[in-house]
Amino acid sequence: MKEKLFTRSMKTYDCVVKVYDTEADTMKDVFCTIPYVKTDKDIMNLVKLTLESESVKVIMVKEKVLQEKLYAITESDFLSMAKELPPRKKGESGEEE
Numbered sequence: 001m002k003e004k005l006f007t008r009s010m011k012t013y014d015c016v017v018k019v020y021d022t023e024a025d026t027m028k029d030v031f032c033t034i035p036y037v038k039t040d041k042d043i044m045n046l047v048k049l050t051l052e053s054e055s056v057k058v059i060m061v062k063e064k065v066l067q068e069k070l071y072a073i074t075e076s077d078f079l080s081m082a083k084e085l086p087p088r089k090k091g092e093s094g095e096e097e
Contacts, residue, residue, distance in 0.1 A: 005072040005073065010036070012067050015032050017051060018060050022055045023055045047061055
């Protein structure tokens, strides 16, 4: 039996980011995908959360391309990773713009 999928279209940024590797003492370009946010400051903050560590420091976002992609996850994977929330109050949709 084929397992059901949850699907969702999402806007994302595909980014090329210049980072500094402190252990190797080198600069390199790294690719990452982050969820859509409205400002360049928010893009930089998400990129830092995604890529930075003790040995990797983000220098700058060199390129960013806004994409709209369709994502899917199996129901069993969703249940194992999802955080359960209390029931919505009447009138709440749970959607953000």
